[in-house]
Amino acid sequence: MKNDANVAIEIVKAPTSKIDSVDFENLSFGHIFTDHMMVCDYENGAWKRPKIVPYGPITLEPAAKVFHYGQAVFEGMKAYKDKDDKIWMFRPLENFKRINKSSSRMAIPEIPEEYFMPALEELVKLEKDWIKKGFGNSLYIRPFVIATEAGVSASPSKNYKFMIICSPAKSYYTGEVRVQFSERFSRAADGGVGSAKAAGNYGAQFYPTGLANAEGFQQIIWTDASTHEFLEEAGTMNIFFRINDTLITAPTNDRILDGVTRKSIIKMAEENNINVEVRKVAVKEIIEAANNGTLKEIFGTGTAAVINPIAGFGYQGKKYELPKLTDSYASFLKDALMKIQYNLAEDKFDWRYLVE
The missing domain is CATH 3.20.10.10 (D-amino Acid Aminotransferase, subunit A, domain 2)
Known part of the structure; x- marks a missing residue:
């Protein structure tokens, strides 16, 4: 099932890529990240226009409620590249539904599908070179939402940041468990x-x-x-x-x-x-x-x-x-x-x- 909504995603490309410095044959799961990330802020009762920007640190107030009351949810999903260079994801709408279920339980505003799916697809397309072909290779995708309002009153945040970051991955093997x-x-x-x-x-x-x-x-x-x-x-x-x-x-x-x-x-x-x-x-x-x-x-x-x-x-x-x-x-x-x-x-x- 495809989402046909067209949401204008603002894209700011990284001036240079770090992909050539990555050893794709010796990846440690979840430690190397791609060149870009998606950021979407919730302010004044509404989600703002999603942006794709160069991957890098973010600035938060020390009083941001995520630090004090733990309002944070996340998802884990993957993208794969087949022998014809087509890119596939596996049941991403299930992850979309679940992050909203998690958000609802944590008193976080739900993310509209017309924001989540186009932003996700644009980011994956932009990072397509990070997805290597071959059985076991993939791009691990981590959508998450954190509470960003500054304040230590024990109440839900009024402001949030929805982000998606990506990490190249190989077959996950931990030896005998x-x-x-x-x-x-x-x-x-x-x-x-x-x-x-x-x-x-x-x-x-x-x-x-x-x-x-x-x-x-x-x-x-x-x-x-x-x-x-x-x-x-x-x-x-x-x-x-x-x-x-x-x-x-x-x-x-x-x-x-x-x-x-x-x-x-x-x-x-x-x-x-x-x-x-x-x-x-x-x-x-x-x-x-x-x-x-x-x-x-x-x-x-x-x-x-x-x-x-x-x-x-x-x-x-x-x-x-x-x-x-x-x-x-x-x-x-x-x-x-x-x-x-x-x-x-x-x-x-x-x-x-x-x-x-």
């Missing part, structure tokens, strides 16, 4: 902001994740805040469990993010006659399956990695290793999804979005 089932900490609580992509959700994860790192785990699988009996998300990813030949994942709610990759994987699994159950996943069920040999796989899903297989997990001081499969659902589904993203396979679901 082992996770710890959380017994104490939770990502979010009922009635909270877990379903919003709010910046504070992620900042709050760093401390318990650091504790898990010290015990030899790379990430945490969060449990529900009320009982710590049910598994919900892994780090910053949605989580899937394979027991025998059934994939199981927790339902989205106000604690769990409605992941674009998550729902795409569910659809693709069903399309390939893989049984999928969306339901609560009890810790004791996974422990029992690990002990009796029916737990075949655990994997996380998200924009950065698409699918990240998990090699093992720990709970209550005991460690469990998962079998190494040659026919894993994780590898099959990741390959199938990425072929759609890179225009290497039929897109039955109309998920690809051509940037023209």
